[in-house]
Amino acid sequence: AGFLVNVSSSEANDGYVAHFMPPIGSFLYRARLFMMDDGAGNLKFGISKGSSSIVSWVATDFVYSQTYLIVIKYEYVGDATGDDDIVKLFVNPTINWPEPLNGDAENTDVADDIEIENFAVRQGGEAHIYQFDGLIIGTSWSDLVPVELVSFSASVNDNSVTLSWITATELNNSGFEVQRSNEAEVWENIGFVRGNGTTTEINYYSFTDENLLEGSYAYRLKQVDLDGTYEYSNIVNVDIITPIEFELSQNYPNPFNPSTTIKFSIPEGSQVNLKIYNSLGQEIKTLVNRFMETGVHTVNFNAVGLNSGMYFYRLDAGEFTQVRKMTLIK
Structure with missing residues (x-):
């Protein structure tokens, strides 16, 4: 026992x-x-x-x-x-x-x-x-099992994957190596999440794998004890799908204070410019100015130091251009 x-x-x-x-x-x-x-x-x-x-x-x-x-x-x-x-x-x-x-x-x-x-x-x-x-x-x-893993799941958000898992008990748990594979039986370590040693409390963990290209991916956890012994979790599988058109989404939240997230999709690798303008058409800030790969991307905009009011954000990607408005309320 x-x-x-x-x-x-x-x-x-x-x-x-x-x-x-x-x-x-x-x-x-x-x-x-x-x-x-x-x-x-x-x-x-x-x-x-x-x-x-x-x-x-x-x-x-x-x-x-x-x-x-x-x-x-x-x-x-x-x-x-x-x-x-x-x-x-x-x-x-x-x-x-x-x-x-x-x-x-x-x-x-x-x-x-x-x-x-x-x-x-x-x-x-x-x-x-x-x-x-x-x-x-x-x-x-x-x-006798050192760490009781209650659940392990994966959710896809555009071209990012968030892994979530719960432990009911832990014994001498150093932490979890997060491993990914997009080829059969070829695994790579992509991160490490520290464990809680020895505990009888329920613990919640998460890890986000970002900026993934289109394809199928498998994930598993390598739970490592303080003495170096380890055990693998079950495997979860996800698919990342490439967007079929250019799109600039409405920022979220909106209205916002002081930060908000802007999401856009590009179906092919492109030179991307994402800029913020005030109601007079004056450029306030450049958020992105570089080549970006195919996929769905998110950028955070922090409006600390700006006054309340209406602002505009403009996406230029290849020959695609789109403008949306957003409201800052302080």
């Missing part, structure tokens, strides 16, 4: 908080997890095999109000004695292969072996306050 836990408070005599158990009705609780104060203000984790077993403690002291990954393992020995199965406790283990041979604490006391069917959580004492999240029950070390 693996889960995240954040302990806010406990006392030195608090009891166990989680355990494996056979079918409901039996009290043969095994692999009992203890989380308690050491009497000096430090948090300690320990494990016992049964109710009469001694508690084996992790040698390291831990701090309160920090999130830890806890893994409890019940290991079947498989001989005829019926009382020598082993329980192991891991705190913040590295979740990759091979599985660690030894736990941070182990207990091999003699106690009746059981067939596990349930896992239970309880309050260990009146002073025990903790958050418990992300429980995973499995029969293999590979069943």
Whole structure:
């Protein structure tokens, strides 16, 4: 069993908080997890095999109000004695292969072996306050996942792609490499988004890939842990379509204060000029004066320092010319 836990408070005599158990009705609780104060203000984790077993403690002291990954393992020995199965406790283990041979604490006391069917959580004492999240029950070390990616999607806005993803839990998460491919199995890194380390909070991420040419694109995330281990997300696919005509769109927002966005489309590579004029026809500012590739483009106009009133913006691209008006209200 693996889960995240954040302990806010406990006392030195608090009891166990989680355990494996056979079918409901039996009290043969095994692999009992203890989380308690050491009497000096430090948090300690320990494990016992049964109710009469001694508690084996992790040698390291831990701090309160920090999130830890806890893994409890019940290991079947498989001989005829019926009382020598082993329980192991891991705190913040590295979740990759091979599985660690030894736990941070182990207990091999003699106690009746059981067939596990349930896992239970309880309050260990009146002073025990903790958050418990992300429980995973499995029969293999590979069943434990360091980062739970809830969703990963892509949306197209003209010739830009915005990737959005959500995590429910994170463990030692350094961040996400954003990778793109427009050829089968040929991937390139196009950015990195920093993760949130270890957390049980829901986190929202996004990344925008801009100024793309027409074509089909695939995206994936490479989630990288602090120790360098990594895992890939699923793949999302999008298509960028070339505009079929020149167009200058209405700015948005309009009216505006103090900035607005101007969007225009060019179906072929062109020398582009985009300029701002006042109501008297005087040129105020040049926003674009360069060659631009085919596609849909956006430019931000900041009117700080200008007076309220009517303004005009003019697009010249090749032989195409169009003028629109916009209103600045302060």
